[in-house]
Amino acid sequence: xxxxxxxxxxxxxxxxYLACAYRYWLAHVQEVRCPAPEVEPLTDWxxxxxxxxxxxxxxxQVVAGVRADLxxxxxxxxxxxxxxxxxxxxxxxxxxxxxxxxxxxxxxGGLRLAAKLDLLAVEAGKRLVIVDYKTNKKASPKxxxxxxxxxxxxYVVARAGSAFTGGVEVKPEHVEMRYWxxxxxxxxxxxxxxxxxxxxxxxxxxxxxxxxxxxTTFPKTDDVSRCGFCxxxxxxxxxxxxxxEEHDAEPVVGWGGEREGLFGDVE
Amino acid sequence: xxxxxxxxxxxxxxxGQTRLIEHGRGGLWVRGVAGxxxxxxxVERVRRLLxxxxxxxxxxxxxxxxxxxxxxxxxxxxxxxxxxxDPQFMTFGRLTQYGVGLYWPWVAEAAGLPTxxxxxxxxxESAQWLMGLVVAPQMAQAGIFQTxxxxxxxxxxxxxxxxxxxxxxxFDVHTIGERLxxxxxxxxxxxxxxxxxxxxxxxxxxxxxxTGALDYSLTVELFLRHVxxxxxxxxxxxxMARHMIYDNCEEDAPAAHHVFAELVGxxxxxxxxLDDEANYRRFLGADEQSAAGVLAEACDESxxxxxxxxxxxxxxxxxxxxxxFGFERGELxxxxxxxxxxxxxxxxxxxMLDRVAERVAAWVKDDGxxxxxxxxxxxxxxxxxxxxxxxxxxxxxxxxxxxxxxxxLRQEPVVRCLVTLAxxxxxxxxxxxxxEDIGHVLVTVIEGLDPVRAALLASVSRKRxxxxxxxxxxxxxxxxxxxxxxxxxxxxxxxxxQQGEPIALDHFFSxxxxxxxxxxxxxxxxxxxxxxxxxxxxxxxxSYRLMMAALPMEVDSAxxxxxxxxxxxxxxxxxxxxxxxxxxxVLIAPAYTFLMANQFVTHQVWLDAxxxxxxxxxxxxxxxxxxxxxxxxxxxxxxxxxEGLSAAQGAYRLIAGLLRRCRxxxxxxxxxxxxxxxxxQGVLLNAFGRIVRRVAKREGRKTDGV
Numbered sequence: 001x002x003x004x005x006x007x008x009x010x011x012x013x014x015x016x017y018l019a020c021a022y023r024y025w026l027a028h029v030q031e032v033r034c035p036a037p038e039v040e041p042l043t044d045w046x047x048x049x050x051x052x053x054x055x056x057x058x059x060x061q062v063v064a065g066v067r068a069d070l071x072x073x074x075x076x077x078x079x080x081x082x083x084x085x086x087x088x089x090x091x092x093x094x095x096x097x098x099x100x101x102x103x104x105x106x107x108x109g110g111l112r113l114a115a116k117l118d119l120l121a122v123e124a125g126k127r128l129v130i131v132d133y134k135t136n137k138k139a140s141p142k143x144x145x146x147x148x149x150x151x152x153x154x155y156v157v158a159r160a161g162s163a164f165t166g167g168v169e170v171k172p173e174h175v176e177m178r179y180w181x182x183x184x185x186x187x188x189x190x191x192x193x194x195x196x197x198x199x200x201x202x203x204x205x206x207x208x209x210x211x212x213x214x215x216t217t218f219p220k221t222d223d224v225s226r227c228g229f230c231x232x233x234x235x236x237x238x239x240x241x242x243x244x245e246e247h248d249a250e251p252v253v254g255w256g257g258e259r260e261g262l263f264g265d266v267e
Numbered sequence: 268x269x270x271x272x273x274x275x276x277x278x279x280x281x282x283g284q285t286r287l288i289e290h291g292r293g294g295l296w297v298r299g300v301a302g303x304x305x306x307x308x309x310v311e312r313v314r315r316l317l318x319x320x321x322x323x324x325x326x327x328x329x330x331x332x333x334x335x336x337x338x339x340x341x342x343x344x345x346x347x348x349x350x351x352x353d354p355q356f357m358t359f360g361r362l363t364q365y366g367v368g369l370y371w372p373w374v375a376e377a378a379g380l381p382t383x384x385x386x387x388x389x390x391x392e393s394a395q396w397l398m399g400l401v402v403a404p405q406m407a408q409a410g411i412f413q414t415x416x417x418x419x420x421x422x423x424x425x426x427x428x429x430x431x432x433x434x435x436x437x438f439d440v441h442t443i444g445e446r447l448x449x450x451x452x453x454x455x456x457x458x459x460x461x462x463x464x465x466x467x468x469x470x471x472x473x474x475x476x477x478t479g480a481l482d483y484s485l486t487v488e489l490f491l492r493h494v495x496x497x498x499x500x501x502x503x504x505x506x507m508a509r510h511m512i513y514d515n516c517e518e519d520a521p522a523a524h525h526v527f528a529e530l531v532g533x534x535x536x537x538x539x540x541l542d543d544e545a546n547y548r549r550f551l552g553a554d555e556q557s558a559a560g561v562l563a564e565a566c567d568e569s570x571x572x573x574x575x576x577x578x579x580x581x582x583x584x585x586x587x588x589x590x591x592f593g594f595e596r597g598e599l600x601x602x603x604x605x606x607x608x609x610x611x612x613x614x615x616x617x618x619m620l621d622r623v624a625e626r627v628a629a630w631v632k633d634d635g636x637x638x639x640x641x642x643x644x645x646x647x648x649x650x651x652x653x654x655x656x657x658x659x660x661x662x663x664x665x666x667x668x669x670x671x672x673x674x675x676l677r678q679e680p681v682v683r684c685l686v687t688l689a690x691x692x693x694x695x696x697x698x699x700x701x702x703e704d705i706g707h708v709l710v711t712v713i714e715g716l717d718p719v720r721a722a723l724l725a726s727v728s729r730k731r732x733x734x735x736x737x738x739x740x741x742x743x744x745x746x747x748x749x750x751x752x753x754x755x756x757x758x759x760x761x762x763x764x765q766q767g768e769p770i771a772l773d774h775f776f777s778x779x780x781x782x783x784x785x786x787x788x789x790x791x792x793x794x795x796x797x798x799x800x801x802x803x804x805x806x807x808x809x810s811y812r813l814m815m816a817a818l819p820m821e822v823d824s825a826x827x828x829x830x831x832x833x834x835x836x837x838x839x840x841x842x843x844x845x846x847x848x849x850x851x852x853v854l855i856a857p858a859y860t861f862l863m864a865n866q867f868v869t870h871q872v873w874l875d876a877x878x879x880x881x882x883x884x885x886x887x888x889x890x891x892x893x894x895x896x897x898x899x900x901x902x903x904x905x906x907x908x909x910e911g912l913s914a915a916q917g918a919y920r921l922i923a924g925l926l927r928r929c930r931x932x933x934x935x936x937x938x939x940x941x942x943x944x945x946x947x948q949g950v951l952l953n954a955f956g957r958i959v960r961r962v963a964k965r966e967g968r969k970t971d972g973v
Contacts, residue, residue, distance in 0.1 A: 006344070007344045007345065007346075008344065030795070032795040032798060032799075033798060033799060033802040034785070034798050034802070035776070035777050035780055035781075035798060035801045035802040035804075035805040036777060036780060036781030036785065037774070037777050037778060037781055042770070042771075042774045042777065042778075043770075043771070043774070054385070057368070060369070061369055061370075061371075061372075064369050064370070064499070064500075064503050065499030065500070065502070065503060066369070066370060066372060066373070066499075067372075070372035070373075071372060074383045075383070075384065099324070102324060102352060103324075103352065103353040104350075104351065104352050104353070105350065105351075105353060106350035106351075107346045107347070107348070107349075107350060108346075110346055111346050112344065112345075112346055112348075114353075159350050160350040160351050160352065162351075163322040163323060163324065163351040163352040164322065164324075164352065167320055231781075233781070234780075234781045234782075234785035234786055234792070235785065235792070235793060237786060237787050237792075240782075241781070
């Protein structure tokens with residue numbers, strides 16, 4: 001088997017595949033967990049991911065009807081700063097019909113191509129704005145346009161977004177991706193979509209998935225600088241954990257989508 | 268309720284199934300035994316709903332536990348589904364935790380809980396542990412539970428079970444002891460135990476309310492009192508459930524029935540399904556009578572699905588068992604009930620396992636039956652039974668897989684090894700590992716080191732990691748320099764660690780794994796099974812640390828965690844094989860777990876059919892699934908007749924459930940002496956014997972007994 005056990009192509013598994021075929025195979029085909037530190041210092045990483053996760057949950061609470069000021073964090077000054085910024089401008093200019101933590105997917109390459117969005121703001125027949133909250137300072141605005149995340153999210157929303165418009169047709173021109181930065185004052189990055197980009201994304205993603213499916217072996221990457229942020233580095237006997245300041249991953253957010261993450265085995 | 272006739276479908280759906288699939292607006296109440304095709308039709312319904320443009324995020328698929336949503340997940344995750352948003356999978360537990368978390372600011376304020384802090388949700392293990400911390404002083408000072416001869420984990424677990432039932436059934440958590448006492452007719456000393464149960468429950472609830480720690484019972488109560496009545500919350504949940512599927516509702520408790528019934532009343536369409544003669548999760552508060560009352564009432568139409576493809580003989584055997592257990596009188600089924608039934612008996616338990624392995628091998632190798640079509644079920648699956656059965660089958664080249672609810676982390680050799688390493692690395696804790704423990708560490712982690720040399724190394728290191736170079740030359744030679752170098756890498760890592768500040772225990776495990784134990788020259792290098800066990804340990808220690816950090820407890824978290832782990836109060840994480848139901852192999856599972864996974868197979872073997880476990884209720888001297896249920900008349904006394912009836916009913920349902928999930932042969936395998944060497948002649952075999960005699964009598968034959 002070469003495809004993900006989850007039967008879904010996602011930003012995460014395709015990014016892993018591009019970074020290192022062996023990492024992809026271990027993490028997504030074999031679903032092997034490796035309990036090594038992702039980065040060091042572990043405590044800083046933990047604080048950062050927990051803060052990011054809590055921020056995303058607070059944003060979801062607002063969409064569910066909780067007043068934002070009721071959520072003002074009193075126990076974390078950095079989060080309070082992020083939250084003040086959120087209240088000031090995260091929702092500015094967005095259509096008022098909003099869905100938090102939505103999961104969309106389309107049949108693709110024999111499986112499904114899936115996107116899990118922080119927020120989708122909808123004005124049927126006019127605009128569908130995908131909002132992604134970035135809580136990591138490392139995310140560079142310039143690199144965002146070329147990100148696999150941008151490609152997949154806009155493409156999937158263009159194809160499947162009519163689930164949120166009451167069936168009104170969605171054209172690529174209606175779709176916009178907006179990266180909003182919690183950790184500093186950078187303005188949002190807005191990436192409007194087009195038919196040409198849609199077609200190019202479809203071709204690129206198709207080629208990527210075909211390449212993946214045709215793969216018979218999953219070699220380790222030659223770029224060992226990537227191994228510092230890979231928990232499988234000890235499996236490959238490659239180096240030590242990288243530093244948190246150099247890591248650009250976003251925290252994995254519990255409670256959302258299929259509502260699996262946070263609750264673990266709660267039944 | 269209206270009845271509508273619908274023509275059968277060209278795809279082979281029965282008339283009833285077609286009605287379920289094509290049901291329009293309002294609620295449809297569906298019941299039928301396992302194998303009637305309810306779930307298959309409901310999956311088709313989801314397919315058609317999405318296919319005609321219903322938005323996935325407005326479809327809620329509710330099941331009492333995640334495993335039961337597997338057929339729906341298979342479809343939703345598949346490529347044949349149309350593009351769109353994904354349906355929501357929901358259990359009542361998930362709904363309550365999601366709701367309380369989402370609307371926490373309002374909940375905390377309304378319930379008088381600490382505001383300005385995040386809720387701390389406790390899983391079963393954490394709740395049990397915290398209860399221990401809260402109740403232990405009372406056990407020491409006031410002597411509560413001093414007459415109870417049970418491990419502490421089981422005492423706390425039963426108190427928590429009672430609290431959960433209070434929330435799920437809807438009675439005051441402060442009346443648990445009274446209710447149990449009023450139903451008790453035995454020795455008076457038991458009443459003291461019920462008082463202790465109430466004391467423990469009260470202490471724990473008070474602690475949770477003071478700190479904002481939310482166990483399952485408090486989460487449910489908060490949800491029902493403060494989230495569900497909120498207009499914003501109700502609107503949010505109603506938007507998620509414009510179309511509902513609620514499958515196996517008989518395995519949920521009354522609180523879930525009330526909440527989901529209200530959603531049925533507001534959604535565009537709902538199909539609510541009940542398995543007749545199931546209710547296997549009664550010990551968790553599942554209540555089929557509540558389901559049949561509340562949910563059927565919320566629906567506009569009803570439907571009964573008859574089983575299809577059900578062989579007459581199987582139906583006959585189920586009918587005979589019903590008579591044997593005293594539930595049905597009158598006409599016995601005419602068909603031969605023993606078609607597709609085999610008896611396999613042996614004198615000793617290992618001989619029975621040998622014969623079972625031979626029978627399975629004949630199915631696989633002679634008849635070409637796929638291994639996934641065979642299940643071996645037993646009331647309990649001990650480590651010993653699992654190992655013995657696996658060993659026999661795998662020696663014959665037959666793959667196996669097991670489905671067991673949970674396993675203690677401390678039973679994993681690699682976990683024991685990491686715990687010893689933690690003690691070695693933290694001498695300030697004052698716990699010195701034994702020479703045997705160190706030997707175990709060395710042989711478990713160092714590639715190529717045998718137990719003899721590991722014991723030697725451990726003994727000369729005198730309970731500490733002495734440098735290899737300090738060993739006498741003859742000893743170094745015996746161990747070999749290559750292995751000595753590996754030993755030194757580990758020793759130096761521990762030494763270097765001791766020079767710095769101690770770190771969180773989960774971080775310690777993670778680092779020693781990454782920096783030494785999983786590297787080349789160590790056994791964990793490339794061993795993904797060990798990696799899974801270490802990952803579970805890291806998760807358990809981390810979740811414990813974060814819980815303790817969130818609560819006002821001034822205790823040394825790491826040492827307490829390790830004590831909890833070794834006592835079995837902590838570390839009850841599931842180490843189940845990933846996707847076990849997707850994998851290939853003969854399935855080995857406890858009978859109830861098999862039923863709750865809703866698996867249908869060609870052949871079943873009922874291992875240890877003579878065991879009393881087939882009919883015995885889970886021993887819970889501090890709890891009571893019947894007395895603490897909505898159907899129990901408060902104040903009535905639980906009698907021996909009640910006990911006998913409930914045991915017979917449980918046994919009948921278990922057997923009927925298994926038979927209905929078997930398309931081919933059922934083998935009743937037993938031995939004269941059980942796994943522990945005791946003589947075996949349980950109720951199941953007696954009931955089967957009565958059927959044999961009854962049928963023989965009807966046919967005018969004599970029997971030699973069973």
